[in-house]
Amino acid sequence: MEVRALTLDRWTAFILMGICLLYGYTAWFNMDAGLAPFMQRNPIWPSTFPKLLSLIGLFTSFIILFGLERSEPVIGDIDYRRLHEYKLGQAIGMLVLMVLYALTLKPLGFLVATASFLILGAYILGERKWIIMIPVGVIATFCVWYLVSEVLEIYMRPLPLIFKLGS
């Protein structure tokens, strides 16, 4: 059998196999300890289904890892080997921005956080026309907030936390 390099899909299978192992370990060895005695006479335990799943998961990740199912290398929309040629920085920038948004949504309030997200997002993607960016971001934020809170009637704190102190 020829030796083949670990391609990305086999690396992924390897990681998934690790997840299945962890999951299986919990299901087989940790879960039944706290089981009430009357439950133990049941034909089905909370761990029965997870045990089965862990076996199937391990089996299939094994097949992928050792390339037992032959497949032609398919290059999808994006070839990961040429990742550095793509706009990786922008993608990472947007992900960081999303995390920041998640962290600041409550303290800054919906309006400030969202408007900054939209404006900074456009900035990260290379837009520099502030005169368009800012009005678009601000107006869109107000429209969405109006729709969500007035039409769909879901409350979202619009303003930063400090404005709500004392109330």
Add this chain to the structure above:
Amino acid sequence: MLEGMLIGLQTALSIKMLIVVIGGCLIGTFIGMLPGLGPMSIIAIMIPVAISMGDPAAALILLAGVYYGAIFGGSTSSILLNAPGVAGTVATSFDGYPMTRQGKAGKALTIAAISSFCGGTIGAILLMIFAPMLSSVALLFHSAEYFALMIVGLSAIAAFAGTGQVSKAVLMTTIGLMMATVGQGALFNTPRFTMGIMDLQSGFGFITLAMAMFALPEALFLILRPRNIAEVSNGDIKNLRISSSEMRSIAPVIGRQSIQGFFIGVLPGAGATIASFLGWAVERNIAKKEEQDQFGKGSIKGLAAPETANNAACTGSFVPLLTLGIPGSGTTAILLGALIALNVSPGPRLMLDEPQIFWSVIISMYIGNLVLLVLNLPLIPYIAKVLSVPRNYLIPFIMFFTLMGAYIGQNNATELLLLVAFGICATALKFANFPLAPLLIGFILGGMLEDNFSRSMQLYDGVAFIWERPMTLGLLIIAAILIVLPRWRAHRARNQHAEVADGD
């Protein structure tokens, strides 16, 4: 049945529902036109809106409208730009784009709209005939059969994943099922796999996962590799008329493909993409010699076939969802998740217990198709303007809507962090060519699968239900064949190939 239809008609024709259908179709067309955003992302983004409407019938009608609109929008960008927004409309670009290059964009759009309309409408008629039949059979099913049926559905989805992809699809399904076991289930009162984290007590949010699996990776891909979205000016789209001789030549194609597409759509795992490719190939094979050469170079038959088939298949995919409660595709899985969130459990009882939901959805399919034909077609030159919105503005908005969707559902900022984390994982899986739809389908079906499995285990005091109920056994054998067959055939083909090579 007639009574149910009348109730459905009454519900679907109310002003509110008409607005919902029209709005859904327009939004779907709008977003579906953007290359790279598939119907699953669009529906995932729309779910919070649908759920907060509170009315299950309205929610399902909205999402179904968005679904048709997205497919229609996808075919528009296939025809105008050769950039299919949706996998189901790739085949449309084979003949649609050459027609645009020949200056017949308007005609191509009209043919696409008429074919979609006919495919969707004939599909809805077939759905009306077959769904009640199937649900009366399904009423005989017990939990053991349901368990087996879900296994068949999941296996079929894996089996249709393509050569060399079956084990990946099975693995993804399994991971989805594993994720469904996280949290406190209904059957056992013990929290499982929460790792002591309180936020995981109620399990992963389905909307968060749907966004992370589809909308976020698609948006990231759009950032990573900007596609050239050509300018479409109004002048390009004119002369929407088609002649009656053209109509006569595509009529038989539409008739055949509506039926074929519908039945492919009913099969779990097949769906609009396979239906459209198969429709195009079948029509090319049975066309006359001189017409055959036209296929791929701007044949109107080659355009009508995939357009009819993909719409009929979309309608067909509602059959297993509405009658068995088992989704056959990623899109219907998301719809199922939305219904469960609204406390409606689709299945054979849906037609009896809540006829207004069942029938109003079917009636709204006719209305939706009509809306697409009479409202969206004339508006296409204006809707196509969305393609000229710069990506720098578009992408932050798409990302913001995914965030908003996950947040509205749970009102919890932790959910947003989970969304980003899962989104990164999903993008990595997409790089490695792991299919993501099976994961979500597994996740959504996981709870029901385990419930039915546990119930049968309790009733039969062990796994005896597998051989004591012939129907269960039969279904499980079908599931096994579905998984093994493609592998065995690939193996045999390789062996034959090797022998030929040796003989040379």
